[in-house]
Amino acid sequence: MGAKMVEFNGWDMPVEYPASLGGGIINEHMAVRTGVGIFDVSHMGDIRLAGPQALAAVQHISMNDASRLAVGQAQYSALLYPQGTFVDDVIVHRLAPDEYLLVINAGTREKDFNWVRDNTRQFDCAVENLSDDFTQIAIQGPKAVNLLQKLTDADLSAVKFYWVTRGTLCGLSNILMGRTGYTAEDGFEIYIPADEDTSARVWNEVLAAGKEFGVVPCGLGSRNTLRLEGKLPLYGHEISDTINVWEAGLDRFCKMEKPEFVGKASLEKAKAAGVKRTLVGVEMTDRGIARDGYKMLNSSGREIGYVTSGSPAPYLKKNIALAYVPTDYAAVGTAVKVEIRGQGVGAVIVPTPFYKRPKKTS
Amino acid sequence: MAYPTDRKYTREHEWIQVNGNSGTVGITHYAQESLGDIVFVETPKVGAELTAGKTFGTVESVKAVSDLFAPASGTVTEVNADLATSPEKVNKDAHGSWMVKMTLKDPRELDALLSAADYEKFVAEEAGH
Numbered sequence: 463m464g465a466k467m468v469e470f471n472g473w474d475m476p477v478e479y480p481a482s483l484g485g486g487i488i489n490e491h492m493a494v495r496t497g498v499g500i501f502d503v504s505h506m507g508d509i510r511l512a513g514p515q516a517l518a519a520v521q522h523i524s525m526n527d528a529s530r531l532a533v534g535q536a537q538y539s540a541l542l543y544p545q546g547t548f549v550d551d552v553i554v555h556r557l558a559p560d561e562y563l564l565v566i567n568a569g570t571r572e573k574d575f576n577w578v579r580d581n582t583r584q585f586d587c588a589v590e591n592l593s594d595d596f597t598q599i600a601i602q603g604p605k606a607v608n609l610l611q612k613l614t615d616a617d618l619s620a621v622k623f624y625w626v627t628r629g630t631l632c633g634l635s636n637i638l639m640g641r642t643g644y645t646a647e648d649g650f651e652i653y654i655p656a657d658e659d660t661s662a663r664v665w666n667e668v669l670a671a672g673k674e675f676g677v678v679p680c681g682l683g684s685r686n687t688l689r690l691e692g693k694l695p696l697y698g699h700e701i702s703d704t705i706n707v708w709e710a711g712l713d714r715f716c717k718m719e720k721p722e723f724v725g726k727a728s729l730e731k732a733k734a735a736g737v738k739r740t741l742v743g744v745e746m747t748d749r750g751i752a753r754d755g756y757k758m759l760n761s762s763g764r765e766i767g768y769v770t771s772g773s774p775a776p777y778l779k780k781n782i783a784l785a786y787v788p789t790d791y792a793a794v795g796t797a798v799k800v801e802i803r804g805q806g807v808g809a810v811i812v813p814t815p816f817y818k819r820p821k822k823t824s
Numbered sequence: 825m826a827y828p829t830d831r832k833y834t835r836e837h838e839w840i841q842v843n844g845n846s847g848t849v850g851i852t853h854y855a856q857e858s859l860g861d862i863v864f865v866e867t868p869k870v871g872a873e874l875t876a877g878k879t880f881g882t883v884e885s886v887k888a889v890s891d892l893f894a895p896a897s898g899t900v901t902e903v904n905a906d907l908a909t910s911p912e913k914v915n916k917d918a919h920g921s922w923m924v925k926m927t928l929k930d931p932r933e934l935d936a937l938l939s940a941a942d943y944e945k946f947v948a949e950e951a952g953h
Contacts, residue, residue: 477887478860487886488861683860683887749908751864751884774863774886803882 476502476681483679490684491776494645495817498603499680500668503644504656505568506598509578512561513587520562523581523724524554525707527717531556536624536640538715540707541577542725546732548701548710550574553642555626563592563638565651567697581724597661601668602649602688604819605675610650612671614639623648632667634660644685646692647819684776691775691817693743693784699754699770700741700784708737709786739767740792743814744783744800750807752783752800758791759799759806766791769800775816782816783809825853825944828919832895832934833943839919840895842934847896848922851883854947856918859885865907865914867892867923872900874926876933881923883914895937897929 479485484493493499511519520528526539533556541549550570555563566574575591582589601610611618614637616629621641631637634654643649654664669677686696695701700710707716707729718726746752752772760766772783783800791798794813799806827833831841837855841848856862864884874880874894881892902925907913914921928934938946 486861687886749864751889753889774884776861776886 476679478681478683479679484676485678485681487681487683487687488776490678490680491687493676493678494603494647494649494680494684494688495777496604497676497678498601498605498609498649498672499645499678499684500665500672501600501602501680501685502597502665503600503651503685504597504661507566507568507571507574507591507593508596508598508653509564509566509575510561510590510592511564511578511582511587512558512590513585514560515585516560516562516587519582519585519587519589520554520564521720521723522585523578524552524564525716525723525725526554527720528554528556528562533558534626536626536642538624540701540712540715541574542707542723542729543703544724544728546706546725546728547703548697548705548707549577549703550697551695551701551712553640555640557626557638565598565642570697595656596653597656597664598651598653599665599668600643600645600649600651601672602643602645602647602680604648605672605677606647606649609668609672609675609677610639610652613667618650632664634664644694645688646694646815646817647688686771687773687776690771690773690782690784691777691815693815696771705786706732708732709739709741711741737789739786740789741770742785742787742792743812743816744769744772744785744798744809745812745816746781746783746800746807746809747797748808750800750802750805751781752785752802752807752809756783757801758785758787759801760791761797761799763799763806765801766798772800778816780816782812784814787811827852827940827944829940831919832937832939833946834893834895834937835946836891836893837947838893838895840934840937841922842928842931845928845931846901846925847898847928848925849895850922851892851914851918852943852947853918854951855883855890856915859883859888859890861886862911862914865911865923867903867907868900870900870903874898874900874924876936883911892923896926896931896933898926899929901925901927 524539536555614631626640638653756769758767767787796811866882879891
């Protein structure tokens with residue numbers, strides 16, 4: 463398609479599509495916020511756990527409470543090291559009473575699979591790496607449901623956010639479709655057979671069906687700006703093996719009332735000891751763009767932390783960032799600075815998420 | 825893309841159009857296309873001294889930060905203030921959106937730069953890896 467490609471964790475991925483196809487990060491971003499965009503996210507990994515003790519296995523390795531999931535329901539969660547830091551964040555889908563699908567990140571696929579396998583050996587549960595079996599396409603935006611409905615017999619209006627369904631899609635039977643995404647927008651992620659011909663055919667049929675909605679093919683660049691506006695964490699940035707759950711502010715996905723899971727004991731201690739740094743939203747008040755890795759300074763110019771992700775926000779039309787700072791500096795309204803090319807540039811702590819999609823009445 | 829023959833080009837993708845002992849500097853069409861949506865242009869103040877081959881400013885797109893390299897040595901006489909508020913003009917017309925004007929210290933420095941035809945070859949190779 464003439465897209466600008468970049469190597470991302472060993473995958474050749476489009477950063478953005480050419481302007482001639484309606485692409486460019488800003489156009490792609492706006493299409494998802496106001497219409498619909500589609501992403502090839504086949505780099506995501508898939509791990510299936512199935513067997514009589516599948517739930518027990520998931521409960522052991524995942525910080526959220528999978529026992530709350532009905533068949534067809536999904537939840538955001540994370541896999542933790544014993545010290546309470548992140549192996550990865552995941553979406554846990556319950557596909558059948560004793561079958562779960564974990565959708566994981568590209569860069570951590572091998573590590574995640576090995577970690578899941580090694581930490582579930584004591585359970586009567588098969589662990590399979592299905593990462594190469596699926597092409598995953600994300601159809602995102604307020605018009606995503608209208609687009610996808612044209613291609614499937616499944617009743618998508620009945621699928622709530624973070625639920626999945628199966629149906630015939632583009633002539634392929636029993637295709638998994640989840641109302642999930644990484645854009646802070648409504649949308650679906652579909653899992654189709656990974657062979658090249660099928661993948662290309664479905665991609666093209668989705669594009670053709672989306673024409674009336676102004677669908678735009680989207681790359682990694684807009685995926686990043688969209689998730690940043692919604693404060694969705696990216697592994698290696700907001701979460702990593704040196705950042706714990708409390709620091710990352712993912713408390714509501716971590717169910718400490720569960721009797722046990724990997725990382726729980728350390729998290730109890732960390733909470734008792736007090737959380738020293740925390741993830742905050744930052745908005746530039748002076749002219750300048752915060753970027754990943756830039757230093758955070760207090761108002762008198764002393765280094766207090768660092769930016770995990772920073773970018774212009776195309777929909778909000780502001781320069782925003784996520785950063786780790788000491789809790790003393792985390793209050794909304796606190797004046798801070800970001801060091802840009804040696805200069806402290808004015809910024810302020812703001813509420814997050816930066817963007818929240820409007821509530822739908824339907 | 826046909827690159828204008830009325831100017832010279834750097835391997836870092838700036839152009840300079842020379843008129844007597846003054847030069848007008850911008851970035852190339854190839855540069856703007858590689859960067860994508862440009863959202864920020866930072867240029868030095870009038871009076872700043874530039875050194876050939878050294879950075880003199882910054883261009884940022886949504887995804888990337890890129891240095892500007894001086895095609896020649898000299899003194900900045902004018903900056904295009906319009907780009908501070910409308911940086912996207914560089915995407916629309918890179919060869920018409922100048923960034924700084926400067927007096928040239930040594931016009932012979934320009935001999936080291938590429939002609940339009942050579943630059944075109946250079947970017948074709950760069951794009952093709």
